[in-house]
Amino acid sequence: MNVTSTTDPEGFQLLLEETGENTGVFTGNFTFNLEYTDPVEETIKVWFRDKVYVTYFDVMTKAGLNATIQAVAVIVAHTGSIRWTKDPEYGVTELAVIEVTDPDLDTSTLHPDVVEGGQTYSKPIDPGKIYVWSSVEPDKYYTLTVIETNKTTGVFVGYVKFSTKESKAGDVPTLKVKPACSLKAIYFDAVDEEGSPRKIVARAWMRSHTGEISLDRETYPPGRKTASGLRPTEGAWVIITLKDLDLNIEPEGQDYVPKELVKAKIVRDGGVVHEENIGHLFKEYVNLTAIQVNVTEVEVNQTETEQVNVTTAEIVGGVFKAKWRIPSLAQRGDILEIVYFDQSDDTGKLQAKTVKARIMSHTGRIEVSPSTVPVYGNLTVRVYDEDWNLDPEVAETIPTDTSTGVWGGVDVFSYTPDLKSVMGMARVELRETGPNTGIFEANLTVGVDWLYADAGQVKPGYILKLVYNDDLDVSGGQARPEAYVQIQATTGKVKLDRKTYPLNGEILISVEDPDLNLHPKLKEKITAETQRLFIKTTDHPQPLYLTAEEVEPDSGIFQAKVTLNRDINASYRSGIFVCYIDEATAEGETDVPITAKAWVEQYTATLTFNKPVYAVDEREAQLTLIDPDANKNPDLIDYVDVVVKSSRDLAGRRVTLLETEPNSGRFEGTVRFTDEPRWIQGFLAVESYDRITAEYVDYDADPSHIANWTEGKPTILKVTAKAKIVPKIGLPVVLSPPRILNQKGKPVVEAKTGELLLIQAELKNTWKISLPVVCIFQVKNAAGEKVYMSWVKSRVEAEKSQTLGLSWAPEEPGTYIIEVYVWKSFEEPEPLSAPALLALKVLPSQEYG
Structure with a gap:
């Protein structure tokens, strides 16, 4: 090949x-x-x-x-490119990213390529390198290392840091910069597309910012001008805020402001009477989070060795705060000037920024709440005076001195009602309600704090005068504003929940005395150890001292419970005497006994069926017994036994009635009956036209209801209730048991004489045609005598219900039976429903609980 x-x-x-x-x-x-x-x-x-x-x-x-x-x-060549990856304007805390694109640098397909850096040159003379430059150091060019973003992209990325202190060479070089300086990134392309070397330049610059300076207030109080007093001679602390990102030098640390860059002046009548450099007092306010560059090397396989991920973040800083105190020479009317010399505003120029405030005194005032307060009651004193608001970051204190009348302090005096005699005097320390409020407060208990009830300095009817000794008012003079408090007392009350009680009855004793409400957020007590509340009876003449607890915090109402013949002995007609010793009354008297009385009675039980007539197929009847004497345990639900007989079943059945709720004396139960020829366990055997009788033996009956009773004889009386059994009937109207409502619309089983009541009955028409009706309401007393009767005419629609009622006011106390009948009309007196009845106990109005 x-x-x-x-x-x-x-x-x-x-x-x-x-x-x-x-x-x-x-x-x-x-x-x-x-x-x-x-x-x-x-x-x-x-x-x-x-x-x-x-x-x-x-x-x-x-x-x-x-x-x-x-x-x-x-063989081809490419012309490379270089750029700053974001807005060409940078802050000193930022990490700049340089991106170079040149396929000619992609020499390997096996892994990302790297162009090494880390050197310093006086000029960019080495082809193939990437340089960065700052106009702050014009003769220094720093090369940086760039890494290809992937194996074959030809795109390379590197990073540059900035510092206002010094530059530093390295793979990620640091350029020394200052606000508004120029920046260059240079790629020296060894061979461009024409085959020649070429320098490619990308430009950027450093940001500069116009600084801002501000004060926390528009006016500041001066120091004390009197020869002596509690306020310091120096004035208030001034919180100065300086904002200038150009001063945010160290992103990972807290920066400071050079001393000479900020100046404080006190100006009077156009002339400077005080001047000092205070730049060194400023500290960077924001706790900066340093930039973190996370580099993760991942070995994927043999051909791809690493992947570099860089996360950048811009730090928000450049906010500085200083705390400087107005000197003692400053006077009311002076002007405070703070000057910041901004070395480079957003145009790169020097600029002086000035902020001003007035030195001003204020007239204080004092107030108290409430204006009337009992002994041992809580009192709040407030002083409003910005002249004491010296440090806006601290809740300050108006302190006390060894004597009254000291300038800057608060005094309290206790006077007799005629304001002629001073019974006591003291100094008061007040605490600012929060930083920078200028409101000072003290929360105190009259007779415990400052001046003492035990020493006779505070009594009901006395007057407290509070004085604020203002050492510097708005006019530059002194003042003593005043506030007054009237000390009150309340005459206590004691009352019982009833005038008479059964032998085992529970007595609820209530004491109302706001003087004892010392802590509005707590439930307080009258303890037995104080011997201020006791009970006696004819059978127990020695005082039984009681503990009473406040029913609700800040109510001033205290209650105690006593159960007769459990906590204290009592018998029929025994007198009950309760006494509360009031420590102080509205008239200023002390240890005044306040009493309440009652006596013990025996009550004759009343026993009733819920209806006078039952159809034989109704299967059950409701029994109600009212007997306060049978309420043996006020904290528990008691029970009684009643024997129910019929004409067919003379032996009868024993039925247990349960108390409807503890301490009610009202007992209810159900008797079940059947007309089956065979006897059924638990059922009373009846026949049509039978009479059923319920019997209850009252062992604690009212002696006045027992014929020929004399003192010492037993008070046993048999109480009965009767009803009738009628054959099965198919009457069209179902009549619910009547209800008695008071004037508030609430159901009641007891009422008082003269009370206006509403008797209601609900009628349900079971037929599919409308029916004309006349609803008759009849009231009988315990002797069976009719005391009231009236009626209402109406029409009940098919298969609908309707509630009818009439008002009635009982005139005499006693037990009454309310009977309700539904007829077709007076002309045709045909019953349309079975009758319904209800027992009602009426008490004399003065005895009603």
Whole structure:
């Protein structure tokens, strides 16, 4: 195999090797060279636009003849290019990316090619290199290393860093720069498309920025001008913000501002009375995150050795802050000037930037909340004065001194109601509500902080005067603004939830006294140890001291519970006496007893069926027993037993009624009945037209209900309820049990005399035609006497329900039975439904709980 070129027609013989055993396929490799031919290196000398010939002399073709087979290729060259990959304007913290494109540099198809750099030249004289240059150092050209982006792209990438301090050679060189300086990237193409060397230049430049300077306030207070006082003689701290990206020198560290670049001045009447350089006080405000270049080398296979991935990020910095204090010589009316000497604005020129503020004093004021407060109540004192707001980054304190009347401080005085006698005085420390608010606050408890109730300095009716000693008001003088607080007391109250109680009843005692509400966010207590709340009975004349707990935080209402004959002994007609000792009243009196009274009663039970008549196929009836004496355990649900008999079943069945809820004294249960001829366990045997009777033995009945009862005799009384069993009927209207509603529309089972009630009944028409109805409401007392009757005429649509009702106000206490009947009309008094009834207990209005 002979290899030749236009430049070297002699060439050399190339040895080929078979690709495998018995394949008949042979391969070989050779390279091109612009200077020489070497058979040993298997390289052929060429020049641009040469033709390269590969000739094979086949000694025997298929036809049995000799043949010459030749392949031809042409040597070409390309003109390279170079560019900065982003906007040609760069910041000092950025990492610049240089991209060179030249297929002539792609000399290997096996791996990405590399053009080495890292040298420094005075001129770009070495062909094939990539140079970078800065106008800050015009006699230095730095070469950089570029790496092909893939095996055969002919596109190469390299990186350049910037610094304002120094330059540095390397694969990734660092150029020394300054704002607005020029930058060049140069590719010295060894052979362009014409076969000649060529320098290709890409230009860029460094950004410069116009700086900004600002203050945190428009006015600043001066220091104290009085000979003595609590405020310092120096004025407020000034927070100065300087923004200039040209000062962002170190991307990985905190930059500083040269001392002479910023100047502070105090100007009075057009003349400078104070001046100092303060640039050294500035520190870069932003915590910069350094640029990280992550280089990952991945060995894919033998022919592709590495892949370089570079991640760049732009750092936002150049924000500086300084904290400088107004000197003691500054006076009200002076002008503060801060000057920044920007070395290079966005046009590259020097510029002085000035910001101004006024030195100004303020008139303070004091206020208290609330204006009326009880002893041990909470009081908030506030002072508003920007002259104390000296450091905007700190919540400051108006301190106390050893005596009252010191300028800058706050005092409190306690006066008698006529403001003639001072009973106490103290100093108050106030804390700023937050940095830079200028509002100072103290939250205190009257009688505990400052002045003490135990020492007689604070009492109900006294007046507190608070004084702020303002050392410098808006006019430049001094002032003492005042605020007043009236100390109040409330006369406590004690009350019981009822006037009478059953033998085992639970007494709920309520004490209302806002004076005891010391902590608005907590539930507080009247403890038994204070001996301020107690109960006595006729059977237990010694005081039983109680603990009462506040029902809700900040309510001032305290409650305690006592169960008779568990916590304290009591009997029928025993008196109950509860006493609260009020520590201080609205009249200023102390340890005043406030009392409430009640007594123990026995109650006769009432037993009722929910209806007076049951159809034999209804199968069950509801029983209700009301007996407060049967409520043996106020914290638990109690039960009672009732015996229910019928004309057919004289032995009857025992039915257990359960209390509807703890401490209610209301018991309910169900009796089931059947007309089956055989006896069924748990069912009461009945027949049509039977009478059923429920019996309950009340062992603690009201003695007044027992004939010929005398003191010392048992108080046992049998209470009964009766109903009728009627044959099965097919009445068209289903009448639900009636309901009693109070004026708020809520169902009740107890009421008081004179209370206006609404009696309601729901009628359901089961037929498929509308029915005219008259709904009759009748009320009977415990003796069976009718005390009220009225009616409502209406029409109930087919298969619809309708609620009807009338109002009634009971005049006498006692137990009443509410009966409801539905007739066709008065002209045709035909029942359309079974009657319904409900028991209601009515208490005297003064006894109602």
